Every structure is written in structure tokens, then in C-alpha cells.
Amino acid sequence: MEQSITIILADDHTVLRAGLRLLLDTQPDMQVIGEASDGLEVIRLAEKLTPNLIILDLTMAGLGGMEALPLLRKAAPAARILILTMHDDESYLRQTLRDGASGYVLKKAADSELLSAIRAVMRGEVYVHPAMTKALLSDIIPPTSDNNEHPWDLLSERERDVLIKVARGLTSAKIAEQLNLSQKTIETYRARGMEKLGLRSRAALVQFVLAHNLFSEA
Numbered sequence: 001m002e003q004s005i006t007i008i009l010a011d012d013h014t015v016l017r018a019g020l021r022l023l024l025d026t027q028p029d030m031q032v033i034g035e036a037s038d039g040l041e042v043i044r045l046a047e048k049l050t051p052n053l054i055i056l057d058l059t060m061a062g063l064g065g066m067e068a069l070p071l072l073r074k075a076a077p078a079a080r081i082l083i084l085t086m087h088d089d090e091s092y093l094r095q096t097l098r099d100g101a102s103g104y105v106l107k108k109a110a111d112s113e114l115l116s117a118i119r120a121v122m123r124g125e126v127y128v129h130p131a132m133t134k135a136l137l138s139d140i141i142p143p144t145s146d147n148n149e150h151p152w153d154l155l156s157e158r159e160r161d162v163l164i165k166v167a168r169g170l171t172s173a174k175i176a177e178q179l180n181l182s183q184k185t186i187e188t189y190r191a192r193g194m195e196k197l198g199l200r201s202r203a204a205l206v207q208f209v210l211a212h213n214l215f216s217e218a
Contacts, residue, residue: 004031005122008049010042010065011057011084020055020084020110027115039063039071046076053118056101058085058092066095073100080121084110093132097203102169103127124168125215126206133210151197152212159193160214166190166202167209 007024009017009032017035024030034049036042038060046054054072058065065083072081082103083096093104102121105113106129117127152160165175172190176183199205209215 004029005053005118006031006033006049006051007053007055007118008032008034008036008042008045008051009055010036010039010060010068011055012037012060013057016107020114023111023114024118030118037061039065039068043068043071043075046072046079050076051079053122054079054081055084055114055118056081058083058087058096066092066099069096069099069101082117082121082127084114088129088132090132093128094203094207097126097128097206098201104132105129106132124170126167126169126210128207128210133207152214154196155193156189159189159196162186162189163193163197163205164209164214167206167215 007030009020009024011017011020014037017037021032021035024032033051034045036045040063042054042056045051054076056065056069056072065085069081072079080102081100082105083092083101084105084107085092086107088106096104103117103126105117105127109129113129120127155163161179162175165178170178172183172186175181176186179186194200194205197205197208199208
């Protein structure tokens with residue numbers, strides 16, 4: 001039997017946490033092992049319980065999720081972090097992806113999306129609420145050439161493979177190990193591919209891959 005996904009819930013609304021716990025604990029592959037009502041509490045729990053996943057609200061009394069996120073990455077580096085928020089704000093989305101979140105789900109869609117989002121991020125994917133993905137397109141897609149060539153087609157097969165793995169969160173060392181190449185070679189493929197796409201950060205790369213449904217390529 002597959003091991004359950006262990007989860008910490010961080011939200012300052014007790015009723016919402018109770019509802020989420022009920023939903024998650026009915027799943028055969030999920031188990032809520034802790035609850036927190038503010039950022040400091042979730043950091044303490046994450047260090048103590050080492051969960052697979054942290055579901056994090058952005059606006060909580062005391063230390064909010066936005067401030068707690070980079071601290072959580074240090075406190076529980078192996079845990080995936082899924083943002084669950086009421087804010088359909090592109091700047092929040094960009095910042096949380098930049099700070100290491102693996103997904104961004106809106107509370108208004110939590111019932112229908114949350115379980116899919118959890119399983120996606122635990123597969124190593126990045127999950128973003130579909131409406132917000134569309135809103136980011138103008139930000140992340142470079143202008144196309146006169147012949148309407150898709151920017152992804154400018155990349156070699158190896159560059160595509162490396163960039164998909166980078167978007168999934170793998171380090172250059174891990175990619176080098178998987179592809180039996182040197183870390184320096186991987187970093188060259190990464191830099192060259194990013195330059196061809198006109199992208200300057202992993203967050204922008206993740207958004208590009210999501211916008212073009214490219215995670216299935218590797």
C-alpha cells in the first residue's frame with residue numbers, strides 16, 4: 001500500500017480548517033497530521049512533523065503566509081507548499097512561485113480543485129488556478145517571429161528536457177545525474193534555453209510551461 005501524503009493545514013479560520021481536514025482525511029492517500037493558525041505556528045510544526053505537503057493561507061493573523069513561505073522552505077526543505085488563498089492577484093502568484101511554492105489554488109474553487117492540485121504538486125508538477133494562468137500569458141510569452149514560430153520550437157530536444165526538469169524543481173546536480181551529463185553541461189543547456197525563450201527566472205519558466213501545457217513532455 002502506498003504511503004499517505006502527510007499534510008499540515010495553515011489557516012486562521014477554524015471552520016475552514018475543519019472542513020478541509022474532513023475532505024482530506026477521507027482520501028485514502030492523504031492524512032492531515034497538523035493544523036496551524038499563523039505563520040510561526042506552521043513553521044514550528046513543519047520542523048517537528050516533517051510533512052510531505054503544507055497547505056498555506058497567505059493572510060493570517062500574526063505572521064502571514066507570504067512572510068512565512070521563505071522561512072518554511074528552510075524549515076522543511078523537502079515539503080511541497082500549496083497556497084490556498086482568496087487572493088486572485090497576479091503579484092501574489094508571482095511572488096509565491098518565486099519563493100518556492102509548488103501551487104496556487106483559490107479558496108472559491110477549493111472543493112473542486114484542491115485534491116487535483118495536491119496530487120499534481122506531489123507528482124512534481126506546479127499547479128496554478130487556470131484563470132490566473134491565462135492572465136499571466138501576456139507577461140511570459142515572448143513576441144513570436146513573423147512566421148509565427150512557437151518559441152518552444154526554437155529549443156533543441158535536450159534544452160527542452162532540461163528546462164522541463166528545472167520547472168519541476170530539480171536541481172542541476174539532480175538533472176545531471178538523471179541524464180548522465182556533467183552539471184556544467186546542464187547549466188549550459190538551461191542558460192541557452194532560457195535565453196532563447198526570453199525568460200530570466202525559474203518562476204517565469206514555470207509560468208511559461210504551465211501556459212503551454214508542457215509538463216507532460218518529460
